[in-house]
Amino acid sequence: KQEVTQIPAALSVPEGENLVLNCSFTDSAIYNLQWFRQDPGKGLTSLLLIQSSQREQTSGRLNASLDKSSGRSTLYIAASQPGDSATYLCAVMKKSSGDKLTFGTGTRLAVRP
Amino acid sequence: SAVISQKPSRDICQRGTSLTIQCQVDSQVTMMFWYRQQPGQSLTLIATANQGSEATYESGFVIDKFPISRPNLTFSTLTVSNLSPEDSSIYLCSVAQEPHTEAFFGQGTRLTVV
Numbered sequence: 623k624q625e626v627t628q629i630p631a632a633l634s635v636p637e638g639e640n641l642v643l644n645c646s647f648t649d650s651a652i653y654n655l656q657w658f659r660q661d662p663g664k665g666l667t668s669l670l671l672i673q674s675s676q677r678e679q680t681s682g683r684l685n686a687s688l689d690k691s692s693g694r695s696t697l698y699i700a701a702s703q704p705g706d707s708a709t710y711l712c713a714v715m716k717k718s719s720g721d722k723l724t725f726g727t728g729t730r731l732a733v734r735p
Numbered sequence: 736s737a738v739i740s741q742k743p744s745r746d747i748c749q750r751g752t753s754l755t756i757q758c759q760v761d762s763q764v765t766m767m768f769w770y771r772q773q774p775g776q777s778l779t780l781i782a783t784a785n786q787g788s789e790a791t792y793e794s795g796f797v798i799d800k801f802p803i804s805r806p807n808l809t810f811s812t813l814t815v816s817n818l819s820p821e822d823s824s825i826y827l828c829s830v831a832q833e834p835h836t837e838a839f840f841g842q843g844t845r846l847t848v849v
Contacts, residue, residue, distance in 0.1 A: 665741070665827055666778075666840035677770040699787075711777065713768040720791075721766050721834050 626714055626726035634732040635702055643697040643729045645712035650690050654713045654722070655687050657697050669710075679687070702733045715729045737762055741828050741841030748818050748848050755814045756844045758828030763808035766831040769801070772843075773824045781826075784811040818848045 629644045645655070654673045658666040670679045670686040672695065685698040694710055696706040709730045713723040736762040748754050758767065767784040781801055782790040790803035799837055805811040828841040 639846040652838075656838060658840070663825065663843070665844055666829075668736075668839060671837045681796055689799070704800050713778075715835065715838075719784065721831060722768065722779075722783070722793075723838055725779075727777050 626724050627629065628710075630707050630729060631727065632730040632732075634734060636718075637702060637704060639702050639733075640698070640700050641731070642665075642729070643699070643712075645697070646696040647693045647714050647724075648680060648697075649714075649716060650693055651717045652669055653717055653721075655684060655686075655688055655695050655712060655714050657695075658711045658713065660711060660728075662709075666711065667676050672685075682733050696720050702731075704733045704735050707731055707733050717734040736837075736840045737764055737830050737832060739828060739830060739839060739841040741754065741844055743844055744842055745837065745845040746847070747819070748846065750818055750820065750848055752818055753814055753816045754844075754846060756826055758811045758813070758833040758841055760809045762828050762832070763806070764832050765834060766838075767799050767805060767811050768829040768838075769803060769811075769813045770827045770829060772827065781813070784813075790797045795811060800835075815846065818846075820848045823848050 626647045656671045657669040672688040683700040688695045711728045711730045712726045740759045742757045765799045769781040774780045782792040784805040802814045813814040825843045827843045
């Protein structure tokens with residue numbers, strides 16, 4: 623059974639700091655890994671998608687890496703801003719799952735002005 | 736990317752009633768899913784909505800409680816039946832245009848059962 627864990631569960635940083643969110647998964651037979659952002663009580667916004675053959679993806683101040691063999695992904699946020707405050711979720715799409723996503727537990731980020 | 740309109744965005748329902756949630760996509764998509772997010776928790780898949788046939792439910796979810804329709808490639812509904820306070824959650828529609836590609840989510844429906 624695929625399990626996805628995110629560390630830390632919560633993080634509070636001052637504005638301008640660079641930070642790293644971690645995601646680990648137990649089954650490396652995946653099609654892709656996706657990072658999402660969720661604001662309180664809202665839906666999910668897709669941030670980055672990394673295919674299993676890729677090592678990293680970048681979008682603006684965000685950079686996500688994938689090490690499939692070790693079952694790890696990191697989301698790097700540069701020069702954090704208060705508007706980055708949200709919950710960040712990683713999700714993997716298992717090859718045996720028919721395109722279903724298995725979600726991590728989430729990291730709740732607060733960026734202090 | 737796909738633009739998803741999910742309605743209603745929130746509702747407060749009486750115990751024993753039902754709520755139907757709609758998911759409309761601006762383009763044809765191959766894959767459609769319904770997820771539940773209970774308070775303080777991550778997302779759990781309820782079912783895969785199959786066009787023109789019965790949905791495929793995950794363990795712990797049954798059709799009588801969560802009937803799903805998907806009449807075409809752009810629209811699906813999820814009904815949560817015989818509501819109890821334990822059904823208070825955020826329900827989310829998710830789509831992917833092709834298999835093994837990026838998933839997009841609706842804005843979610845926040846359901847409170849009183």
